[in-house]
Amino acid sequence: MDIKSIIFVILALIFAPVAGGFLAGIDRRLTAWCQGRFGPPILQPFYDVFKLLGKDRQVVNTWQIFCAHIYLISSMLSLALFAMQSDLLMIFFVMTIGAVFMVIGALSTPSPYSQIGAQRELIQMLTYEPLLVIVFVGIYFVTGSFKISDIVAYDRPIFLILPLLYLVLTFALTIKLRKSPFDISACHHGHQEIVRGVLTEYSGPYLAILEIAHWYDIVLILAICSLFWTTSAIGMFFLLAITYLAEIVIDNITPRLTWKWMLTYVWAVGITLSLFNMALLYAKSF
Amino acid sequence: MGFFTKLLETSRVKSPWIVHFDCGSCNGCDIEILACLTPIYDVERFGILNIGNPKHADILIVSGTVNHRNAKVLRNVYDQMPEPRAVIAIGACGTSGGIFREAYNVVGGVDKVIPVDVYVPGCPAKPEAIIDGVVLALGKLKEQRTAKDTDSLAAELHQAREFYANRADRQVVE
DSSP, X not given: OOHHHHHXXXXXXHHHHHXXXXXXXXXXXXXXXXXXXXXXXXXXXXXXXXXXHTSXXXXXXXXXXXXXXXXXXXXXXXXXXXXXXXXXXXXXXXXXXXXXXXXXXXXXXXXXXXXXXXXXXXXXXXXXXXXXXXXXXXXXXXXXXXXXXXHHHOSSOHHHHOHHHHHHHHHHHHHHTTOTTSOOSSOSSOTTGGGGGGGTTOOTHHHHHHHHHHHXXXXXXXXXXXXXXXXXXXXXXXXXXXXXXXXXXXXXXXXXXXXXXXXXXXXXHHHXXXXXXXXXXXXXXX | OHHHHHHHXXXXXXXXXXXXXXXXXXXXXXXXXXXXXXXXXXXXXXXXXXXXXXXXXXXXXXXXXXXXXHHHHHHHHHHHSOSSOEXXXXXXXXXXXXGGTTSXXXXXXXXXXXXXXXXXXXXXXOHHHHHHHHHHHHHHHHHOOOTTTOHHHHHHHHHHHHHHHTHHXXXXXX
């Protein structure tokens, strides 16, 4: 590991939450605009997090503190691994550890809201994780490697070869962003619904830690999306911008449905699209 | 230190999250509170969110009279909120008991159970008045330190809690 990659990791760890916060602020502003409102200032997510950090600590048990911190550490670690251009599968499993610990923290309290939220979060993870692995395998079929350094070195935009797998990745992005129609465990803007599901029992500074970890996660998933257009910075920017705007539009025009619908729909559509794209890939290679 | 204190104060003022508790109101005030969230008033401009969970909230908005049954619930909701927090009593009933204050089952206004920072009168209170009340409460939220920061305030809070915990001894029973 040379000095350049160390600097890159430190820069990624410092700027990822800033970028995630700004993205969340722009997201809230655009959503308000879609609903005919003026919306909060762009810096609003930062105000929220600083305020939460300054509140009194109030926990149900010590497991919550441990789980919140592990979630933050694993999100930071997976982003650091990405900045080091490490293995995609490794990043995926480190990210999963954090998500599981957040659920454990929610399950450690007897509150029924927290329990329901945790179960739903587990089902959401069950929904998006196989799809993420399929996407990584698709990238492997094209570039011949799981290592990000090799994927970045590939000379054509992967998006043009795997457009359907990119759609599958946006399913995972939607679930991870907690956006409609897949926001069943804790909605991003339905603040009273099952009193915010998996986040019910986290309060004050621990809620702020979860929010910061969530920003890291969003930046990581968007970084994985950016792997689909590594040949030019403009192409990458437009791909990410269009993806995120589409997420906001979908969030505002779709209702929330049940977890059964989410699981069957995402698996059926996602796996069909991936199989079709893989078949296309093989047809081309002959 | 000064920078962080200022940042924290700004953040507190810019991001008041509200939990709304209907303490036996006729729904007149509740509709006016929810009207604040609509595009006409749009309180999210000021970072005000209607949070359903007292553990995440900064400001407790209570509408309606307190009766002997829901006094315990109100107390419970208040106790679940971490410091710093503020309480706003909405409407004639919330501030004093309104036309129900003489009723046999009614304890009175919200301040009979928990300490109230801002009173917003009206039957029902107008959305503009409710937003003004939240802005007034923000000043109190800003001044408050968390309990561990200042011992004197902690002692005061403890005293206040003792006072309200023993309210049954001072209450007039029919």
